[in-house]
Amino acid sequence: MIPRLDLAPGQSLSRLAYGMWRIGDDPDTSARHIQAKIEACLAQGITTLDQADIYGDYSAEALLGTCLRQAPGLRGQVEIVTKCDIVAPCGRYADRRVKYYDTSPAHITASVDQSLAAMRTGMIDLLLLHRPDPLMDHHATGAALDALVASGKVRAVGVSNFRPHDTALLQSGMRARLAANQIELSLTAHEAFTNGDLAYLQERGILAMAWSPLGGGALVSGGAPRLQEALTSVAGRSGAETSAVALAWLLAHPAGILPVFGTNRLDRIKSVHSAFDVGMDRQTWFELYTAALGREVA
Ligand SMILES: NC(=O)c1ccc[n+]([C@@H]2O[C@H](COP(=O)([O-])OP(=O)(O)OC[C@H]3O[C@@H](n4cnc5c(N)ncnc54)[C@H](OP(=O)(O)O)[C@@H]3O)[C@@H](O)[C@H]2O)c1
Numbered sequence: 001m002i003p004r005l006d007l008a009p010g011q012s013l014s015r016l017a018y019g020m021w022r023i024g025d026d027p028d029t030s031a032r033h034i035q036a037k038i039e040a041c042l043a044q045g046i047t048t049l050d051q052a053d054i055y056g057d058y059s060a061e062a063l064l065g066t067c068l069r070q071a072p073g074l075r076g077q078v079e080i081v082t083k084c085d086i087v088a089p090c091g092r093y094a095d096r097r098v099k100y101y102d103t104s105p106a107h108i109t110a111s112v113d114q115s116l117a118a119m120r121t122g123m124i125d126l127l128l129l130h131r132p133d134p135l136m137d138h139h140a141t142g143a144a145l146d147a148l149v150a151s152g153k154v155r156a157v158g159v160s161n162f163r164p165h166d167t168a169l170l171q172s173g174m175r176a177r178l179a180a181n182q183i184e185l186s187l188t189a190h191e192a193f194t195n196g197d198l199a200y201l202q203e204r205g206i207l208a209m210a211w212s213p214l215g216g217g218a219l220v221s222g223g224a225p226r227l228q229e230a231l232t233s234v235a236g237r238s239g240a241e242t243s244a245v246a247l248a249w250l251l252a253h254p255a256g257i258l259p260v261f262g263t264n265r266l267d268r269i270k271s272v273h274s275a276f277d278v279g280m281d282r283q284t285w286f287e288l289y290t291a292a293l294g295r296e297v298a
Pocket of ligand 1: 182261
């Protein structure tokens with residue numbers, strides 16, 4: 001069983017989360033197949049599912065909801081993370097002229113109600129604002145998030161793709177603690193390790209969730225040849241898959257990063273726990289980081 005990470009007092013997430021951005025791309029979107037994927041996660045102790053209202057053009061949450069209706073015992077075994085604030089001209093917003101962000105209280109509150117209905121659940125374990133909104137009124141947005149927590153519809157709140165100044169601004173307008181920030185973090189997107197973003201989360205005790213930990217597949221399917229070569233070399237020495245090495249690189253960081261992986265393949269889901277068996281000493285970590293930078297560290 002994989003370890004867990006504390007999110008808030010009395011609330012924890014599994015150390016890996018299963019991302020559902022791509023579930024609608026699977027040729028099999030049946031409730032039965034989604035249940036098989038979730039059960040493959042649960043067998044390893046992966047209990048955290050990552051969603052967003054916009055996934056699948058606003059349809060992925062409903063796919064999960066159909067599964068949870070057919071297998072009602074599942075809801076009590078998982079934590080649901082979902083996100084809101086991106087409005088794209090598709091699905092229920094097909095009439096919009098432009099893609100935009102909306103952190104207004106009316107939008108966030110309505111989005112949460114739509115997510116709860118789509119996923120057929122009464123509570124979201126962790127609600128994230130998906131992208132920083134240049135028009136965010138931090139007092140109004142913060143008050144709306146506080147009210148959602150007080151209502152019991154949302155257990156904890158956080159952000160995604162926020163820089164430290166965005167996070168600090170929102171936190172200053174609310175009482176509930178921002179518990180997590182989901183950012184792009186991988187061997188192909190490693191700026192947060194040095195630009196202060198991750199250091200800020202560590203200093204504040206905010207959980208860092210890493211989206212696209214395999215670079216959206218680029219790290220394991222030919223999209224980043226230099227990195228793939230380094231991963232193959234480490235994988236060969238450790239008897240591991242390259243995907244496990246890429247996850248282990250994130251898991252080794254003292255921030256306690258929570259990778260959100262996104263495969264649709266059952267065999268890949270079933271073996272994802274092997275990332276915890278990969279030894280990642282300092283030299284190996286830097287060997288991969290050197291390949292990511294494309295040069296020796298200074
Ligand atoms: N907060 C945000 O703004 C944000 C943005 C993007 C994503 N996310 C979250 O992060 C999650 C993960 O994102 P992601 O799907 O890009 O993650 P990822 O795990 O980096 O990439 C998954 C992709 O890699 C492929 N893949 C996985 N293992 C492979 C292997 N061994 N060989 C070849 N291809 C492989 C998968 O294809 P197969 O299905 O064929 O295995 C899939 O297309 C999303 O589901 C979502 O929950 C959040």
